[in-house]
Amino acid sequence: xxxxxxxxxxxxxxxxxxxxxxxxxxxxxxxxxxxxxxxxxxxxxxxxxxxxxxxxxxxxxxxxxxxxxxxxxxxxxxxxxxxxxxxxxxxxxxxxxxxxxxxxxxxxxxxxxxxxxxxxxxxxxxxxxxxxxxxxxxxxxxxxxxxxxxxxxxxxxxxxxxxxxxxxxxxxx
Amino acid sequence: xxxxxxxxxxxxxxxxxxxxxxxxxxxxxxxxxxxxxxxxxxxxxxxxxxxxxxxxxxxxxxxxxxxxxxxxxxxxxxxxxxxxxxxxxxxxxxxxxxxxxxxxxxxxxxxxxxxxxxxxxxxxxxxxxxxxxxxxxxxxxxxxxxxxxx
Numbered sequence: 001x002x003x004x005x006x007x008x009x010x011x012x013x014x015x016x017x018x019x020x021x022x023x024x025x026x027x028x029x030x031x032x033x034x035x036x037x038x039x040x041x042x043x044x045x046x047x048x049x050x051x052x053x054x055x056x057x058x059x060x061x062x063x064x065x066x067x068x069x070x071x072x073x074x075x076x077x078x079x080x081x082x083x084x085x086x087x088x089x090x091x092x093x094x095x096x097x098x099x100x101x102x103x104x105x106x107x108x109x110x111x112x113x114x115x116x117x118x119x120x121x122x123x124x125x126x127x128x129x130x131x132x133x134x135x136x137x138x139x140x141x142x143x144x145x146x147x148x149x150x151x152x153x154x155x156x157x158x159x160x161x162x163x164x165x166x167x168x169x170x171x172x173x
Numbered sequence: 174x175x176x177x178x179x180x181x182x183x184x185x186x187x188x189x190x191x192x193x194x195x196x197x198x199x200x201x202x203x204x205x206x207x208x209x210x211x212x213x214x215x216x217x218x219x220x221x222x223x224x225x226x227x228x229x230x231x232x233x234x235x236x237x238x239x240x241x242x243x244x245x246x247x248x249x250x251x252x253x254x255x256x257x258x259x260x261x262x263x264x265x266x267x268x269x270x271x272x273x274x275x276x277x278x279x280x281x282x283x284x285x286x287x288x289x290x291x292x293x294x295x296x297x298x299x300x301x302x303x304x305x306x307x308x309x310x311x312x313x314x315x316x317x318x319x320x321x322x323x
Contacts, residue, residue, distance in 0.1 A: 014312075015253075022254020026241060038210075043209050049219065050228040082182035105286055108209035145211065 012171040043108070063126075063140040066152040068160045071125050075166070081117045083126045083136035083143070086158065089171075095158075096127070104135060107142035114148070123150040127157025175322050188313035189320065191306040195259050196246035198303060203239030205286035210236070216283025220269050221276075238262075249316040256311035264303035270297045 004055050005151035038044045074080035075096075084091050090100040098115065114124070124143060126136040133156075140151045154160070162168060180186050202210065206213045216233035217223060238258070245255035254285060266284070270292055282292045306308075 019253050019257045022251040024254075026245060026254050026258060027238070030238035030241045033241065034234040037237065038233045043210065045214060045229045047229055047233060048226050050214060050232075052223045103213065104236050105205075105209065106322050108212060111251055125241055142212070145215075 017131075028037050053080075062094045063137055063144065063151055066125055066154050068154065068157075068164060071154050071157075072164070072166055074123065074125075079119075079122045081114065081124050082154075082157075083114065083124055083139055084158075085126050085128045085139040086133075090129065091173055092170065094162070094170050096161055097169045099127075101172075102126075102139055103139035103141050107139060107146055111143075111146050111148075114143075118148075122150055122154060122173055124158075125152050125154050127154040127161070129158040131156045177322050179320050184227050184313050185311055185315045185319055188310050188315065191251075192246050192252065192310040192314050195303065195307050195310060196243045198242035198243075199239040199246070199259065202285045203236045203243060206232075207240070208237035215285060216281050216286075219280040219283070220273055222269055222272065223282060226287060245309070249314075249318075252314050252316060253311060256307050256314065259322070260311060263300050267297060267300045267304065272299060277282065284294035284309060 014095045035047070038047070071080060071082075075082075075098075081098045084099045084101045086095075086101070086102065087103070088101055091099075095101065100110075100114060102114065118124070124140075126140040126143070128135040135154045136155070136157065140153050143151045210232050213236065214228050217228050217231055218225075239262075242255045242259055242262075245251045246259070270282075273292055274294060274297065279291050282290055282296050284296060290296075
């Protein structure tokens with residue numbers, strides 16, 4: 001115990017020079033790394049190319065709705081991929097057969113999986129649970145902003161589907 | 174390598190916990206934003222505080238700054254600068270949150286990536302708490318060498 005350094009619990013002397021110098025080094029490094037990686041990665045952003053009118057257009061666009069009958073007809077013809085926008089636990093308990101689970105903020109990194117399921121003729125239909133549930137709309141908007149051409153929302157989809165007795169399944173996908 | 178000065182004296186040990194907490198928060202937040210930069214840019218735009226030309230610049234650089242801060246705080250390099258920037262960032266986030274809570278905008282926080290929960294006063298309280306933790310780390314942290322000896 002002899003070698004334990006005794007200290008007083010007082011704050012360090014604030015050396016502004018050190019703080020400013022270290023902060024500048026960190027900031028310069030962060031900007032350099034960020035710009036370099038942004039240039040190299042596939043999903044890069046144009047540094048000064050943000051277009052708010054375009055983004056606003058995407059956000060304000062209401063995604064078209066689809067009726068249960070239309071959705072089921074497409075399902076029977078294998079011309080639809082359902083995206084379940086509910087939480088993973090609800091999805092595991094039961095979902096439309098063949099659906100993929102995708103929360104709005106998962107769209108970016110699960111897009112490839114969805115695109116692999118799409119054929120030239122098929123469309124994407126998002127759904128969640130209840131008329132007030134915003135997740136299907138948000139996931140549809142995120143999909144559209146990622147370049148998925150035809151996305152529709154089946155409002156109150158899970159309730160309608162299960163009450164109609166259409167095919168459902170359990171477990172993860 | 175031997176452990177020393179742990180758990181007492183209390184202040185440096187608490188400062189260590191504060192430093193690691195801020196590091197963990199920034200590491201998670203930064204990685205989530207790096208995964209989906211477009212969503213994060215949209216989240217920044219939704220705050221209606223920056224001109225168009227600044228949005229992508231911030232959306233590209235902020236996540237990497239957060240990860241770099243996390244690394245500095247974890248390995249205890251440039252801790253003064255890192256905890257100072259961390260406190261400054263939390264202050265800026267708090268101002269942005271307050272302005273939009275007062276405006277009554279129902280927008281995504283963007284705290285941990287683009288499409289996360291809507292902003293609320295809870296987020297503001299959490300942000301101010303993290304700012305206080307960063308300031309504590311800035312004032313009292315003594316680095317790993319204080320706790321370990323050969």
